[in-house]
Amino acid sequence: MPDWKKLIASKIALAKTGGGQRSKPSANARIPAGQTEVGNFPRLDLGIVPDITTESWRLRVYGLVEHELNLDWAAFQAMQQVKDVSDFHCVTRWSQLDMDWQGVRAHDLLALAQPKQTAKFVTLHSYDGYTTNLPLEALLDDDVIIAHSVLGAPLTLEHGGPVRMVVPKRYAWKSAKWLQAIELHEFDRPGFWEVRGYHNDADPWLEQRFSDD
Numbered sequence: 395m396p397d398w399k400k401l402i403a404s405k406i407a408l409a410k411t412g413g414g415q416r417s418k419p420s421a422n423a424r425i426p427a428g429q430t431e432v433g434n435f436p437r438l439d440l441g442i443v444p445d446i447t448t449e450s451w452r453l454r455v456y457g458l459v460e461h462e463l464n465l466d467w468a469a470f471q472a473m474q475q476v477k478d479v480s481d482f483h484c485v486t487r488w489s490q491l492d493m494d495w496q497g498v499r500a501h502d503l504l505a506l507a508q509p510k511q512t513a514k515f516v517t518l519h520s521y522d523g524y525t526t527n528l529p530l531e532a533l534l535d536d537d538v539i540i541a542h543s544v545l546g547a548p549l550t551l552e553h554g555g556p557v558r559m560v561v562p563k564r565y566a567w568k569s570a571k572w573l574q575a576i577e578l579h580e581f582d583r584p585g586f587w588e589v590r591g592y593h594n595d596a597d598p599w600l601e602q603r604f605s606d607d
């Protein structure tokens with residue numbers, strides 16, 4: 395009679411390894427493992443498109459900052475405008491290369507707000523009720539853009555217009571569309587997907603898709 399206990403235990407062990415196993419490397423060195431290149435910029439969200447115009451849009455920066463900000467469209471446009479070309483990787487396994495985001499560096503906006511010493515984490519709040527979390531440090535990277543345009547045109551409402559965050563070094567769920575506020579705090583607060591099992595760090599090059607990966 396076979397040793398069922400051992401068999402079951404080894405199968406569970408295998409399943410766990412399988413679940414956490416990395417995908418094969420992609421042929422294109424710019425495409426992370428397990429991803430497929432696309433060119434049609436798919437749309438992904440909760441299905442709620444908030445009714446925001448450049449007139450009604452405001453961006454708040456609050457929490458552990460010296461100067462709370464509440465920018466309107468004119469104030470946002472008056473800030474230094476930059477362009478940053480980066481690749482966009484969605485956890486649902488598509489990647490689009492060479493996205494030419496235009497907008498304001500998150501770094502520049504946070505410099506205006508002056509984070510307090512105790513500020514270590516941020517929550518990005520969106521007009522559709524979505525949230526996502528990041529270490530403050532991740533937001534200070536040069537390639538993190540609070541974007542109003544991409545692919546040579548203003549962001550469409552579907553893609554998060556008038557303004558979205560873009561965090562190229564993380565899976566795209568960290569790139570909050572319809573950005574409404576940046577809240578700084580001392581301790582990390584998991585966002586919408588992060589409380590539902592998505593990985594807290596979300597590095598596509600480490601295939602950090604789910605919290606048990």
Ligand SMILES: Nc1nc2c(c(=O)[nH]1)N[C@H]1C(S)=C(S)[C@@H](COP(=O)(O)O)O[C@H]1N2
Pocket residue numbers: 435436437438439440441484485520521522524552553554566567568569570571572
């Ligand atoms: N406000 C908000 N931002 C969001 C989402 C969302 O549902 N709401 N979805 C995220 C996910 S899962 C992805 S893959 C990207 C998709 O951006 P896109 O629709 O412009 O391709 O937006 C992210 N930002």
Ligand SMILES: [Mo]
Pocket residue numbers: 438484485486566567
């Ligand atoms: Mo996603």
